[in-house]
Amino acid sequence: MPRKGMRSIFFHPPKFSPSPSPSRNFSSTPSSPSTHRISFSDSMMEDNIINAEAIITKWDPDSSSYAKITSLFYENRREARNFLRAVSNLQSAMQFYVADSSSSSSPQKLVHCQHLMQTAIKRLEKEFYQILAANRDHLDPESVSARSSTATTRSSTSDYDYDTEDEILISAGASISEVERDASLAMVDLRSIVECMISSGYGKECVKIYKIIRKSIVDEGIYRLGFDRTGSNRHLHKLDWEVVEIKIKGWLHAIKVAVKTLFLGERILSDHVFSTSGPIKESCFSEIAKEAALALFGFAESVTKCKRSPEKLFRFLDMYNAISELWPDIETIFSYESTSAVRSQAVASLIKLGEAVRDTFANFESAIQKDSSRSPVPGGGVHPLTKYVMNYVCFLGDYSGILSDIFADYPLEIRSPLPDSLLQNSPTAENPLSSIATRIEWLILVLLCKLDGKAERYKDVSLSYMFLANNLQYVVSKIRSSDLSLLLGEEWVTKHESKVRLYAANYERMAWNKVIQTIPPNPTAEIPLDEAREAFRRFNSAFESAYRTQASWVVSDAKLKDEIKVSIARKIVPPYRAFYEKYRVRLQSETSLDVLVRFAPEDLENHLSDLFYGSGSVSGSVSVSVSVRPASVRSQGSNSSSRCYG
Structure with missing residues (x-):
């Protein structure tokens, strides 16, 4: 990919020293075009080496205590960009001398360039490590995600070609926060260093540093989410379910944050920092995230090996739901061939969880039947x-x-x-x-x-x-x-x-027909008083028996309870009221009327209203004789029975 930094090798104006350089030929003697081109290129390479040597030596950690303790990219970002450009130009000079076999001085110059390059790479490794280590908090997944929308806009040129730092901030938007600003600068610097080191043939060095630091961040993130990777998933089935359930709750929280934030952020960061090399960015992300992801998704499959019982069904469903909802993100984040094992593990966990749900569902049905x-x-x-x-x-x-x-x-x-x-x-x-x-x-x-x-x-x-x-x-x-x-x-x-x-x-x-049948079919019809007395006696006995039997019965639903009471009252109270009102006066002369006519219509309503609470004790016990009062007096206290019949 062409880069402005590499093009400057041929278009950057040479910096001439005040006195003529011995290596240059300023004679008026005409020279061939080929000789002039070679000497001019050689002069440019020498200038590049001189300029590179000045800035590389200045920031050599072994040359001064200032360079050892000071960060180039933190101290002077413009000079940092010049440093990267100098390394790129030095690499071009090395390539030039490798190709220039006609000059006897090329080997010595190449050795000198190599020495400078090793010093520069040592500095860049230090800077790369410092930026990664110092920005652990700033390169969190949220900040990385926010930066990702602007990072892709500069994929065609090297990030160390920014003329001013302000351009970075402008590209990120007017509302950029301090955290996003720091993340943006760190990502720009990391990518610039990576591009420089890879183009110089030192990609392995920065990749090694990157993998070590970022993998530790992912592992720490998983730990902070409450998922313990140190415990073996293979022994979950030996633990008490209460312990496993606590682990599942932690996993349900961890898996969502890990996929949508932690792994996504790492994928975005590696894609950005190593954007110039597809294989490298894939290798970095795979080595950083694969192990943690396999452990997370493997946990779900291990849980399904626990003994099946109905109460475990909902945890299986929660885990299945979590993975299925995250599947589009899993496919996107772990799309590399090297991370296909993560996708396979997620699918395997879904399959096993589905089997566990179906088996547990069947066990639940069996438990009902048994x-x-x-x-x-x-x-x-x-x-x-x-x-x-x-x-x-x-x-x-x-x-x-x-x-x-x-x-x-x-x-x-x-x-x-x-x-x-x-x-x-x-x-x-x-x-x-x-x-x-x-x-x-x-x-x-x-x-x-x-x-x-x-x-x-x-x-x-x-x-x-x-x-x-x-x-x-x-x-x-x-x-x-x-x-x-x-x-x-x-x-x-x-x-x-x-x-x-x-x-x-x-x-x-079944419960009240015997009571209803004791009331004459036509309660207002004329019947002998003996038959009326017998009707009252049979009603008293039947109602008392039914009431006593059902005193401890219960109807749990309030609406159903009221409906049943109203229905019973409508079947019993109106015909009894008609019979009671017709013959009570005619039996007034009875010496034991309170025994013969034990219930007034209002008493029936009150007794029925006490039913179906399941307590076994009621407010109007039939075992107590009900005094006979004038109908006018009883009617005054009958309003409370309207909740049962009316």
């Missing part, structure tokens, strides 16, 4: 299995996109006697999410079938229906309040809400 809890839930409440499964399933809904990707090529295989015709959702090519919707629906179906079996453990059939209503209502509520409602669809939710109402209706029929 649940062996036998004790019925007191009061027909929500079973712990229902809570566990639905909380688990709702968390799965947050990963529906990732799960659809993981299960895309793995259709659901029914491994139980349950008919798949019960499923509403079926996978389609148009809607890939339907695949995971089918699987989640299947998990819920397995749960509901398991609950059907547990309902049979209740001796009271009405309580078994209460149990089914409670648990299905919990399932529907969890679906309705989560993203799963969108995934499964409104039709699925509506269908199962109807089943809840059906279970509740069956409960009411």
Whole structure:
């Protein structure tokens, strides 16, 4: 690539000394064009050597304590550019004397040039190291990324051809910060030194320094991110899961910052500093970042070797999600052939994590089917299995996109006697999410079938229906309040809400029909007083028995609880009120009326309102006789019952 610095060899005006140089021929004797051209070129080379020797000697670390402790690029940037130009011109002079075999003085001059070159390279190595070491903080990935947008604009010429330092700052933009300014200057200086040393045949020296310093920065960055590379990934499966989970949390943070900041910054920096040599910049980045990247992505694969259990599924999904989201960046940053192992490791980790997710998903289904809890839930409440499964399933809904990707090529295989015709959702090519919707629906179906079996453990059939209503209502509520409602669809939710109402209706029929049947079909019809007395007695007994039996039953959902209470009250209170109001006055003369007519309509409403809290103790216990008051007095205290019936 042509460079202005190299072109100046032939177009830079020679600096003549006050007295004629013995090597120059100023005789008026005509000379051949060839002789004149050779002497003129030789004169230019000598001037270049003299100028180079002056500045190289000045900054020779062994020549003075000032040169030993002072940074050329920090102390005088203009002189630093002259130093680089002098080295380039010295290299041209060496090439000239190598090619000039006709002159007897060429070998001696070449040896002198070589000595100067070694001194200059020693100085440049020192400067290169000092710039890298002193700018560890300034060459952080954020600053490097900010500089990268302006760095490419000068890729066609050497950076040490800037006329003024201000041009660097102008190219970086008016809003450049102090950190970005320092990073910009450091990157310019590093690239200038690299170009000079590579063109002079000393590329290996700067590459070695660069790799050592930048690799230590990457390793330190990984350590500060909380990822411990010293611990062997091969032994993760031997650790307690709690310990592994802590490591995973640290990894999830580290992998995002490492890829998007640390590795990206190193790729940008190496591409910029070694922009003149593709193989060198690839070699540098590969040696600096490859080892750390392999350890990071290899950790994910090692985690999948831990024993599978349902609670580990979400960590597998988190790791899968992290790598899949970073994949475009991974492909771009590690695009070199020498870093293909990093891409391969990332893909391998995705594959292993996908396998772990599918296996754990299957294990979760198996765990539901194998649940062996036998004790019925007191009061027909929500079973712990229902809570566990639905909380688990709702968390799965947050990963529906990732799960659809993981299960895309793995259709659901029914491994139980349950008919798949019960499923509403079926996978389609148009809607890939339907695949995971089918699987989640299947998990819920397995749960509901398991609950059907547990309902049979209740001796009271009405309580078994209460149990089914409670648990299905919990399932529907969890679906309705989560993203799963969108995934499964409104039709699925509506269908199962109807089943809840059906279970509740069956409960009411089984639990309260005996009470309802004690009230005459036509409560206002005329019947003998003996039959009226017997009707009151049968009602008292039936209501008291039902109430006592259900005093400890529970309905967990507040809305369902109110709906059931209102439904029961509407079936019992109005006909009882009509019967009560017709015959209470006619039985006024009874000596033990408070025993015969134990409940006023308001008492029924109050007692019903106390049900389904599961405490077993209620505010209006039927074991206590209810005093008979005038209807006008009782009606004054009946407003509180409107929450149950009205």
